[in-house]
Each structure stands twice: as structure tokens, then as C-alpha cells.
Amino acid sequence: MKKIKKKPPKFSVITVIKNDKFKISNTIKSVLNQTYKNFEYIVVDGKSTDGTLKVLSKYKKKINSLISKSDNGIYYAMNKGIKISKGEIIVFINSGDLFRKNALKLVRNLFEKNKSLDFVFGTVKRHYTKSTILKYGFNKNRLKYNFDFATAHSTGFFVKRKEIIKAGLFNTKYKCSADYDLYYKLLIKQNLKGTFTKKKDLVGEVMSGGFSSKLSFLDHLIEEVRIRYANQQNLLIIFIIMLNAITKHLLKVLCR
16 A cells, blocks of 8 residues: 655744743643644753743643753754754744734735745734734835844744745854844845735734843844844945944933
8 A cells, every 4th residue: 555645734833942831831822722733833942940841741742843952042942943844834933922823824825825925924912011012014125224124023924944944044153133134134135025914914922021132232233233244234334223223222221
């Protein structure tokens, strides 16, 4: 009898985590409760010591790949997830963040409607410490002078795996902004074609806090300058962007 080759999943949903036992359950449930079921779920844990592994073990049978090993940071873990993924489209959802139950279905429909799409940005509700805003759509030309060009973070970004591989994955020499470096390569250098969900079609929620929020303004600024320089942006434009960022930051501090 001829063995039927199993079709790879449409999506690879990846969560990287370390020591977040109180938030991870809600994230996992939001992934497992999707109405569209053709996806694999990968969880990459950085050898948690706070009881996170005990929580993860409760869902072990429903998680397709669960890795728990020490690593050198969040972007190493994200690359690890990409390398073992089998889906056509990759999306990251951080511990604490949530998918709406129709998230994958909404995005899948857009990819099916237009086969030439390389990525989709989904509308997300972005929670900050003192406010909540709805982020949707994108303008990739803004990426040339402003990293805040699109839907908040990874929970809303669905991109074809082959394009991430072509871009060279996340550059682990960056500690807090390797995602923006990857965005720049994908959207500007590779000139990928993408779209976004309607404003009302919410795919998820991004909570306040997170890894990058723990680093200083200076840490972010230095990395942004390094990323722009590495991607061969005009030095004068980089200098203007840097001055503008410093001015805005100082005004924000003075107005507190």
C-alpha cells in the first residue's frame, strides 16, 4: 500500500518563553482554540526555572514541538523555532499575548484570495502601561525613517517562511531590535508584497511589558543606528533620524 505523504501545515505558530508561568496558559489556550486548525504550534523555552515547564507540560500533547534548552537570547530562540518549523507561513506570539479565535482563519483567507502575497499584517489591540490603542495597516515607506511603521510587533505579522529563510533569519548580534532589521530586509530589500486585515478584523492583543521594554532608550537608539548603517542607508538620513529621536525623547522627558 502506497504511503500518503502528509501535507505540511499552513501556519507555524511559534512562542518563545522564559520564566513566565502566570501568563503562558492564556497564550497557549488562544492558539489551541483557533477555528482554523491547519497549523503546528512550536514552543521554545529558554530553560525556565520558575515553574513555567510544569505549566507547559499540561499542554505537551497539544504542542507539536516543545523545546527547553538554554540559549543566548530571544532571537536565538526565535531562530530555533523557525529552523524546525514546517508551515508555509510563520507567526510569532509572545507569552502573555493573545490570538482571537478567528485569527488564523482571517489571515488564511487573505492568502488564499491573493496567492502572490508574501505577508499579512493583522489588526492588533496594543496595550501600553497607561493606554490601549488599535494598530492596523502599514506603510512600508515609513520604515525608511521610522521603525514604528506597522501593526504592533510579531503577533500581527504573518510572513512566508521561505522569505524569512532568504533574509537570513534574525540577526543575533542585535539584542533588542533584530525584528526591525528583519522587517527592513523583507519589506525594503526583498520588496515583498503584502496586505493587512480590515480595522475591525482584530487578530490579537499585545500586552504591555515584554523583553524590549526592559531596555533603555539609548540601547534602542544605538541598535537602530547600527541596523540602518548595516542596511546601507544614507548616513545623512541616519544622522537626521537619530537627532529627531533624541529630540522627541528629551521633549517627552521634560513634559512628564
